[in-house]
Amino acid sequence: MASLPTVVALLVLVLLGALGALGAILYRLLYGSRARLRRRVQQVVGGRTGPRGIMQPRRRTLQRLKSTDEGQRWAFDLRAQLRQAGLRMEVRHFMGICAGLATTTWLVAWMVSAPTLVQPIAAAIIGFGLPKMVVGMRAKRRIGRFTAVFSDALDIVVRGMRSGLPLGECINIIGHEMPDPLGAEFRLIAEGQKLGLSLQESLERAVERTPTPDFRYFAIVLAIQKQTGGNLAETLAKLSDLLRQRKRMRDKIKAYSSEATASAGIIGSLPIVVGLLLTLVARDYVAILFTTDTGHLLVAVGLLLMGCGVMVMRKMINFDF
Template sequence: MDGNFILITVLVATMLGMAIIAFAGPSPEKARKRRVAMIRGRHSDSAEALLEARMRKAISNRSTGAEAKMLVSLIPNPENLTKRIRMTGKKWTLSQYMTASAGIFLVLSAFLMVRGFPFLMAVMVGMAAALFLPHWWVSRLIKQRINRFNAKFPDALELLTRGLRSGLPIAETLGIVSSEIPGPVGEEFKLITERIKIGKTMEQALQETADRLGTPEFQFFVITLAIQRETGGNLAETLSNLATVLRQRAQMKLKIRAMSSESKASAYIIGCLPFLVFFMICYINFNYMSPFFTPDPAGIFGLSLMQVIGIGGMCWMAIGAFIMAQMVNFEI
């Protein structure tokens, strides 16, 4: 039997096993029994039953760490990765993230080896894709969610202003915003109201959301409320002015993006075209590009002349891409 076929079979079986481990949840019968026990303990008058219900809830909310331990243990800083995943608004876990990375690595490595690429190169390309693609996708989801939040946040401030002018307290207006504004704004304000209900102060609830979002717009809102609670004043008028400022910031960002779109498109095309052509030639005729991957013991540090030229070209392209990125990056 062909060795490549055996290798691909093992890689596919490993990927399917990890996917089953990561995405498999508890059985419906166990979930039903757990919910019944929690409801029974919550409505019991016994102090022991109440304590047991609280402990069960704390254990259920705690991450078990039993899901794909081997994959999760490879993460150098799981706290930061968990925070990034939460910023996407998705209910993903670290095990699912690492399973997706492992699946990309296995599929791409197997595909490249079938196409005749060297084993070491196929593994290195697969590892690079497994590290880069999930990180890029999470960053893209975070950016999209923050943009949708910033687009609706001035509307939330206007709604807060109208509620305060009608005589409602700030805590109740936060609840109205959570139910009336759709999307990430409503979700974040709902989390704020839930934290306030369980005993946290408003400043703590707002600061936790500000730390998770990491946007200057929401940080302005938190600072405005903190200053108003210390010094007093017309909060409705302050929030109305803040909404106007945030709308003007959004308009300025759109204007800058429109003015720099041509430069960004040129940078993307110039930066991606050499790599696309290189990989297309490797895919069509790898033997033609094989001298590029062949070391030369008599060369510089064991590298051939083609490899030295390629590394130098990538360094100059990286410098040019950095300069172009700084030219179109404006702080507002």
């Protein structure tokens, strides 16, 4: 009968081989030449290919919600969040990565003889909670970079139209002159028009990828101007001034709430700091929490309550503006 170290070594080798094969498959799916071409076309036409997908007008949001089961809507929400984060992967690829991380975490926790209660919790947090948090942070940071320079993009449109350039050419200039992610979104709008989409359809897809209030205002202004006519340059100039005023208000709110944010950070980190200090000065006093089943339960309950408290404090100091 093989010894325990040999069995563990074989399990590690099998796990590494499986992860390597999964990584190779995901690499081909995500970065192969055909995958890149298909992904590029899907970004522009909103997930449909072929003449019908490109040319047919769609009222996608309402029809999709009517025809989709409740159990499948999470996939659409996750796909939208992946697009907002600028990640070029499908939902199934993301879930495969999460499942691989969860399995690896569970096996590592089992090999180091972690408590039975801790193993599934750690697998769920690291395998599914951590990737979701990373995607959310990337999406928030990307949308922040988009909003920071959007007023400058509107000024380019205003100056271009006042000098006689058509709107499509102004959008093309923004796509090539402005930094990403704003430049990338406007390049997709221009490419969508080249493939036969109307400006309104291209803007609808862009708003789904970057759902900021400023971008929605821009799309609404263009839609109304197309129906009613009028001086688009003056309207966009007023919109640009309004967006700058909103940005100044956001910065002022952040400055006023910085003290509350710092206080929440100190209060949230206090239990962890105290626990580390107690571990350094009285290791035997704290060791009971990690060597007995009752201690494990108390640690789990404490972490759960602490997480709830952190979420409540985040909700209190985050302002929607």
